[in-house]
Amino acid sequence: xxxxxxxxxxRKELTDLLRDRRTLFSMIVVPVxxxxxxxxxxxxxxxxxxxxxxxxxFPVALLGEAGSPQTAAALHALDNLRFVPAEKADLPRLIxxxxxxxxxxxxxxxxxxxxxxxxxxxxxxxxxGEIKSQSATGTLRDFFRRLRExxxxxxxxxxxxPQQLINPFDVREENVAPPEKVSGNLVGMIVxxxxxxxxxxxxxxxxxxxxxxxxxxxxxETLLCSPVARTSLVLGKCLMVLTVxxxxxxxxxxxTGLSMLLVRTLTADLGAGNSLPLTINxxxxxxxxxxxxxVALFISSAMLSIGLxxxxxxxxxxxxxxxxxxxxxxxxxxxIPGIELNGRLALVPFVSVSLVSKxxxxxxxxxxxxxxxxxxxxxxxxxxxxxxVALFKRESVLFRT
Amino acid sequence: MIEVHELSKVFHDRxxxxxxxxxxxxxxxxxGQIFGLLGVNGAGKTTCLRLLATIxxxxxxxxxxxGHDIVAAPDRVRASVGFLSTATALxxxxxxxxxxxxxxxxxxxxxxxxxxxxEEIFTLLAMNEFRDRRCGQLSTGMxxxxxxxxxxxxxxxxxxxxxxxxGLDVLTARTIVGFVRDCRxxxxxxIFSTHVMSEVEKLCDAIAIIHGGRIVAEGTLAQLRECTGAxxxxxxxxxLVEARP
Numbered sequence: 001x002x003x004x005x006x007x008x009x010x011r012k013e014l015t016d017l018l019r020d021r022r023t024l025f026s027m028i029v030v031p032v033x034x035x036x037x038x039x040x041x042x043x044x045x046x047x048x049x050x051x052x053x054x055x056x057x058f059p060v061a062l063l064g065e066a067g068s069p070q071t072a073a074a075l076h077a078l079d080n081l082r083f084v085p086a087e088k089a090d091l092p093r094l095i096x097x098x099x100x101x102x103x104x105x106x107x108x109x110x111x112x113x114x115x116x117x118x119x120x121x122x123x124x125x126x127x128x129g130e131i132k133s134q135s136a137t138g139t140l141r142d143f144f145r146r147l148r149e150x151x152x153x154x155x156x157x158x159x160x161x162p163q164q165l166i167n168p169f170d171v172r173e174e175n176v177a178p179p180e181k182v183s184g185n186l187v188g189m190i191v192x193x194x195x196x197x198x199x200x201x202x203x204x205x206x207x208x209x210x211x212x213x214x215x216x217x218x219x220x221e222t223l224l225c226s227p228v229a230r231t232s233l234v235l236g237k238c239l240m241v242l243t244v245x246x247x248x249x250x251x252x253x254x255x256t257g258l259s260m261l262l263v264r265t266l267t268a269d270l271g272a273g274n275s276l277p278l279t280i281n282x283x284x285x286x287x288x289x290x291x292x293x294x295v296a297l298f299i300s301s302a303m304l305s306i307g308l309x310x311x312x313x314x315x316x317x318x319x320x321x322x323x324x325x326x327x328x329x330x331x332x333x334x335x336i337p338g339i340e341l342n343g344r345l346a347l348v349p350f351v352s353v354s355l356v357s358k359x360x361x362x363x364x365x366x367x368x369x370x371x372x373x374x375x376x377x378x379x380x381x382x383x384x385x386x387x388x389v390a391l392f393k394r395e396s397v398l399f400r401t
Numbered sequence: 402m403i404e405v406h407e408l409s410k411v412f413h414d415r416x417x418x419x420x421x422x423x424x425x426x427x428x429x430x431x432x433g434q435i436f437g438l439l440g441v442n443g444a445g446k447t448t449c450l451r452l453l454a455t456i457x458x459x460x461x462x463x464x465x466x467x468g469h470d471i472v473a474a475p476d477r478v479r480a481s482v483g484f485l486s487t488a489t490a491l492x493x494x495x496x497x498x499x500x501x502x503x504x505x506x507x508x509x510x511x512x513x514x515x516x517x518x519x520e521e522i523f524t525l526l527a528m529n530e531f532r533d534r535r536c537g538q539l540s541t542g543m544x545x546x547x548x549x550x551x552x553x554x555x556x557x558x559x560x561x562x563x564x565x566x567x568g569l570d571v572l573t574a575r576t577i578v579g580f581v582r583d584c585r586x587x588x589x590x591x592i593f594s595t596h597v598m599s600e601v602e603k604l605c606d607a608i609a610i611i612h613g614g615r616i617v618a619e620g621t622l623a624q625l626r627e628c629t630g631a632x633x634x635x636x637x638x639x640x641l642v643e644a645r646p
Binding site for chain 1: 454458476477479489499
């Protein structure tokens with residue numbers, strides 16, 4: 001039985017690459033172990049910090065305590081604050097040095113002023129951007145909001161006035177998006193970026209190895225001695241790069257999904273913030289995968305072409321690493337708030353797929369856009385593949401030294 | 402049979418401009434003979450052989466290899482040629498057997514026929530001992546045997562050797578020389594490029610001296626001796642090359 005030339009080349013490249021530790025590392029180890037470990041590590045570390053800050057008692061300075069024993073006593077009763085003595089002039093330094101996390105300054109005669117209905121004020125000093133300082137400030141802010149509400153209520157009652165005087169109407173918000181759409185919006189921001197990045201990461205090494213690598217090792221000339229048409233050789237190589245690229249995507253999505261589940265389990269005790277329904281509709285994911293296919297082919301062909309142009313592996317790396325960054329930037333489009341899919345953006349490579357993937361994952365199927373994007377990326381992929389084939393037929397490229 | 406007529410190759414270089422690597426070269430190699438292409442480095446030997454193996458396309462002239470035109474039917478030429486040079490390396494991550502099998506498949510051999518052919522070649526070249534070892538782990542001599550097997554797998558009528566002994570130790574070089582002789586004994590058309598005079602004296606039935614992309618003399622060793630009056634091939638070579646502008 002005879003085999004097709006393309007199949008022969010593909011099978012050989014597969015055997016060859018699967019025996020290469022560097023390919024296995026970029027195709028399997030990075031997406032399956034490194035990325036999820038990184039994600040799980042960050043998630044667990046973040047949850048640990050959040051849990052610690054929930055339990056922690058923050059040192060806070062209280063000024064003006066003498067003239068307001070009632071408010072001071074209520075503040076001292078707060079569970080997660082410990083009041084320490086301090087001078088006003090030292091407050092900025094103490095907060096900056098993290099000796100104290102915040103400071104409260106009550107205006108002179110605060111309690112009496114409240115009782116009389118005279119103006120009174122509270123100043124809270126804190127350190128913007130510092131998480132523990134913000135936690136202590138949050139507790140203080142809640143305390144004084146409640147105090148203000150109680151005071152207002154007492155004053156209205158004292159004057160026989162209805163509560164509606166200061167609260168003429170209520171505003172209620174209701175989320176009409178079903179939980180899977182909320183989840184889809186969140187997942188839609190992460191998945192397209194992750195998919196594009198893994199697609200690029202997966203293709204970069206095999207693309208270099210099968211082109212500049214072959215030139216450098218001297219096997220390119222051996223291969224050119226065979227009677228197989230050069231188009232078949234390029235297609236076989238391109239199919240191989242595409243396989244590695246898509247395998248990396250599938251492996252990384254699977255392992256990321258599993259590690260997200262793990263993070264949720266490990267941080268379940270943190271409560272409301274983690275109860276987001278991070279689920280993905282398998283049909284949406286399948287549609288995203290189909291839309292991604294021509295993009296992956298475009299990336300594989302482009303990487304292969306650049307690898308062919310390079311004289312050596314080192315040169316190919318120096319071309320492809322910056323190109324990877326350039327390709328990732330449009331993929332981030334889905335994360336930028338306010339950028340929405342339109343007729344023009346539907347024709348921009350990477351941006352279009354990133355945006356439409358976000359829409360698909362949130363359950364919105366703009367079929368006309370999906371068709372335009374799929375068709376346009378197919379055209380881009382075909383052009384890129386044609387360029388790769390043309391380059392493979394050029395002596396000046398193959399024998400560039 | 403190889404017939405070369407006015408074959409030329411011009412390279413374009415941004416810095417150096419137009420480089421005429423091969424300039425209207427003509428010669429003929431007969432089946433059952435070894436044709437030696439003798440020249441210094443950069444004389445045009447590799448370019449000439451790469452053109453005959455259809456790895457490069459000519460800028461002018463023509464050639465037929467095994468009855469096929471190198472421009473009109475390059476795929477057929479490659480199917481009838483075995484090309485061996487120090488630049489044709491092996492895939493380090495494939496085993497010796499897989500390497501030869503891959504090229505057998507690329508040459509379109511039927512799986513059953515290929516299996517039989519591989520058994521024959523691996524026995525002939527005494528390669529069974531290392532058939533399952535990866536090429537990257539083989540010694541230079543073993544690698545050369547794998548390369549030979551790779552060129553033989555499709556049983557080509559024409560063998561092209563581009564400085565096949567370059568950089569090899571004496572024993573490995575002897576294996577190659579023996580293999581070249583064996584090809585002649587089997588009636589194949591053999592073209593062999595080198596800059597080592599002793600190899601030409603030992604092996605070649607006809608010699609072409611190439612210099613600056615042109616053939617400066619062609620004939621048997623006896624004819625070249627008669628033409629120059631010199632006895633030693635090195636003297637003949639220097640005399641012919643220095644006579645050219």
